[in-house]
Amino acid sequence: MRFSYKKFFATFPFHIIGIGLTLIFITPLFWTFVSSLKSNADIFAHLFPFQGKTWLPFPFSAEAWGNIFTKFHIHRAIFNTFFVAIASIIGGIAINALAGYAFAAFQFKGKNTLFFIMLISFMVPFEAISIPLYALAQSMHLIDNYPGLILPSLANGMVIFLFRQFFLEIPRDFVDAARIDGASSWTIFRVIYIPLSYPAVISASLLIFLAQWESFLWPLLVIRSEKMHVIQMAIASMQMEHGTLWAELFASSILAGIIPLFCLLPLQKFYINSVVGSGIKG
Amino acid sequence: MILSSSFKRKALPYFLLLPAFVLLVIFRITPIFYSFMESLFQTKRGVTSFVGFNNYFDLWNNPDFLTSLWVTLKLNILINPIQIIIAFGMALFIQQKIKFIRFYRLMFFIPIGLSLPLTLAIFKIILDSQSGLLNGILSIFSIPPQPFFDSKNQALGSIIAVASWKGCSFWMIFLWAGLQNISSDLKEAMILDGAKILQRLRYLTIPLMRRTFLFVLVMDLSTNFVLFIPSFLITRGGPDMSTNVLMYEAYKTGVIYGDRHHSMAMIVVLLLSMLMIIGMQFFILREKD
Numbered sequence: 001m002r003f004s005y006k007k008f009f010a011t012f013p014f015h016i017i018g019i020g021l022t023l024i025f026i027t028p029l030f031w032t033f034v035s036s037l038k039s040n041a042d043i044f045a046h047l048f049p050f051q052g053k054t055w056l057p058f059p060f061s062a063e064a065w066g067n068i069f070t071k072f073h074i075h076r077a078i079f080n081t082f083f084v085a086i087a088s089i090i091g092g093i094a095i096n097a098l099a100g101y102a103f104a105a106f107q108f109k110g111k112n113t114l115f116f117i118m119l120i121s122f123m124v125p126f127e128a129i130s131i132p133l134y135a136l137a138q139s140m141h142l143i144d145n146y147p148g149l150i151l152p153s154l155a156n157g158m159v160i161f162l163f164r165q166f167f168l169e170i171p172r173d174f175v176d177a178a179r180i181d182g183a184s185s186w187t188i189f190r191v192i193y194i195p196l197s198y199p200a201v202i203s204a205s206l207l208i209f210l211a212q213w214e215s216f217l218w219p220l221l222v223i224r225s226e227k228m229h230v231i232q233m234a235i236a237s238m239q240m241e242h243g244t245l246w247a248e249l250f251a252s253s254i255l256a257g258i259i260p261l262f263c264l265l266p267l268q269k270f271y272i273n274s275v276v277g278s279g280i281k282g
Numbered sequence: 283m284i285l286s287s288s289f290k291r292k293a294l295p296y297f298l299l300l301p302a303f304v305l306l307v308i309f310r311i312t313p314i315f316y317s318f319m320e321s322l323f324q325t326k327r328g329v330t331s332f333v334g335f336n337n338y339f340d341l342w343n344n345p346d347f348l349t350s351l352w353v354t355l356k357l358n359i360l361i362n363p364i365q366i367i368i369a370f371g372m373a374l375f376i377q378q379k380i381k382f383i384r385f386y387r388l389m390f391f392i393p394i395g396l397s398l399p400l401t402l403a404i405f406k407i408i409l410d411s412q413s414g415l416l417n418g419i420l421s422i423f424s425i426p427p428q429p430f431f432d433s434k435n436q437a438l439g440s441i442i443a444v445a446s447w448k449g450c451s452f453w454m455i456f457l458w459a460g461l462q463n464i465s466s467d468l469k470e471a472m473i474l475d476g477a478k479i480l481q482r483l484r485y486l487t488i489p490l491m492r493r494t495f496l497f498v499l500v501m502d503l504s505t506n507f508v509l510f511i512p513s514f515l516i517t518r519g520g521p522d523m524s525t526n527v528l529m530y531e532a533y534k535t536g537v538i539y540g541d542r543h544h545s546m547a548m549i550v551v552l553l554l555s556m557l558m559i560i561g562m563q564f565f566i567l568r569e570k571d
Contacts, residue, residue, distance in 0.1 A: 011378075011380040011381070014375070014378055014380050015380070015381075015382070017375060018375065018380075018382070018383075018386040021372070021375075021386075021389070021390065022385075022386060022389040022390075024447070025389050025390065025392050025393060025447075026389065026392070028404055028405065028408055028415075028447075029392070029404075031408070031415055032404050044413040047413060047414075047415065047417070047418030047421075048413075048417075048418060048421060049421060050418045050419060050421050050422050054415070054418065095301045095302050095305070096302060098298040098299070098301065098302065099298060099299050099301075099302035099303070101298055102294075102295040102296075102298035102299045103299075106294070106295035106298075108292070108295045108296065111295075114299060114303065117303075117306065117311065118302075118303075118306065120557075120560070121306050121310040121311065123504065123560045124310070124314070124504075124553065124556055124557070124560070125504050125505060125507070125508045125556070127508035127510070127529060128507075128508050128529070128549065128552050128553055128556055129310065129313040129314060129317070129549075129553070131317070131532060131533065131536050131537065131545060131546070131549055132313035132314070132316045132317035132320070132546060132549060133309060133313040134537070135316070135320070135542065136308075136312060136313060136316060151305070151309065152309040153309075154305050155301070155302040155303070155304075155305030155306045155309070155310075157306065157310075160302060185291065185294055186294075210395075213397065214397035214398070214399075216397070216398070216399045216511065217511070221537070232397055232399045232400065235399060235400055235403055236399050236403065236515060238403075239403045239406065239515065240515070246407060249403060249407075250404070253400050253403055253404055256397070256400050257395065257396050257397075257400055260395045260396075260397075261392070261395035261396075264391075264394065264395045265388070265391070265395070268391065271394075272455055272459070275452075275455055275456070276455060276456060276459040
């Protein structure tokens with residue numbers, strides 16, 4: 001394509017906006033990353049008056065990156081979060097896919113009522129019920145253990161809805177043909193629905209993973225001991241209890257941000273389908 | 283044999299739904315009723331007794347609670363339009379067919395991957411009134427240091443700014459998807475008729491996006507109605523109660539002060555507002571179909 005001045009000037013204002021917004025999104029993260037590679041004393045040394053050195057990791061120090069593992073055991077929080085997330089994905093996919101199949105492929109009494117209950121359950125934000133749920137969790141012995149982190153969010157109306165939407169698109173002909181051949185509903189689910197639904201499985205896994213990775217209020221309520229901390233708690237407690245260890249806070253923030261971004265960016269398409277599919281088509 | 287197989291077919295969907303619904307009922311529906319029940323009782327000297335709606339009357343006479351209602355309202359009146367307008371602008375932008383658009387798109391997606399507590403931890407330091415990065419940058423332009431979270435007048439605005447930095451990208455996705463549903467034939471026809479960008483927005487894009495806007499508005503509203511992590515992590519509701527939102531007041535009352543019954547009454551007020559918002563959406567979306 002030849003460079004054309006006319007085109008360049010026509011799109012010029014767009015690039016100004018694009019670069020401006022990019023800077024707004026990138027600068028805080030870039031500064032956070034650079035600052036995590038300095039000693040705590042150097043991070044704010046060149047802000048007043050402002051010097052270009054603020055943007056550079058000099059004098060270089062990777063001490064904070066070591067400290068977050070040796071002193072703050074961030075890997076333990078990451079392990080806990082992954083454990084909870086993977087258990088939630090396995091359990092959540094099984095439970096919600098079955099429910100999605102029921103809503104997509106069957107006519108039964110009370111279907112609309114049950115569907116309505118499911119919709120309400122995911123439209124009421126979790127924060128709003130978290131305090132009464134915490135009171136209930138205490139009587140169910142869900143305090144300070146893994147089940148307490150996993151069970152409450154296992155059944156997920158949004159994931160049920162996602163599977164239902166996906167299953168509705170599967171052509172009736174496939175199912176009818178299988179039924180004529182004498183296949184039971186369970187066989188149809190196993191042989192037709194499951195193999196076709198891998199995009200929904202990926203989308204749902206991503207949704208569940210991000211929800212667990214980002215969850216903060218619920219772990220804050222039910223987790224007591226430090227060895228059960230999940231990632232967002234680890235960062236918050238670092239901020240609240242060790243308020244002056246900026247480099248350590250920045251290093252763990254970068255770590256906590258990078259992991260979901262690496263999952264999210266290559267799977268962007270699935271993520272967009274999952275959030276949008278749950279909203280617009282409904 | 284025939285009977286049992288037809289019974290099996292009829293019962294199957296209920297079995298499929300059973301695990302999900304048992305969990306939904308325990309962990310999503312019960313807390314709603316539980317909070318209402320608990321809000322009708324009060325414990326005095328270890329004895330719990332039924333007090334009817336007294337806890338609600340107490341709330342009505344509680345200035346902290348009334349302030350928290352007002353702050354929540356103010357926050358939502360400001361943050362939702364701001365986020366939706368910016369998100370819509372971003373959605374229009376990433377639709378453009380210009381160079382580097384894939385790069386811009388990627389950059390605009392970044393905040394989606396960052397959690398709110400993490401974003402707040404970073405911005406708490408960037409917006410620090412003494413030694414924050416932003417005040418350092420402002421000093422280049424000889425703008426005096428701003429107090430941000432430390433001032434009664436700027437704290438809520440700072441929360442709105444940070445929450446929008448994180449939130450706009452998420453709503454952008456929905457609006458972007460809505461834009462892609464608009465047929466390109468219509469758009470081209472309007473361009474041929476000589477309609478300018480603003481006219482196309484006003485007469486084509488925005489009217490056709492009505493449902494999407496409404497959906498995003500309700501979702502955004504129900505997210506921001508319970509937005510209290512910034513008050514919790516950064517301002518502790520202050521300075522001078524200026525960021526003391528309803529959800530934070532309920533958290534403080536119930537979890538920190540241990541006044542469970544009043545806290546549950548606040549939660550019921552919150553849930554009723556929530557259900558009203560949701561009901562409004564069902565109502566508006568239904569009349570169009």
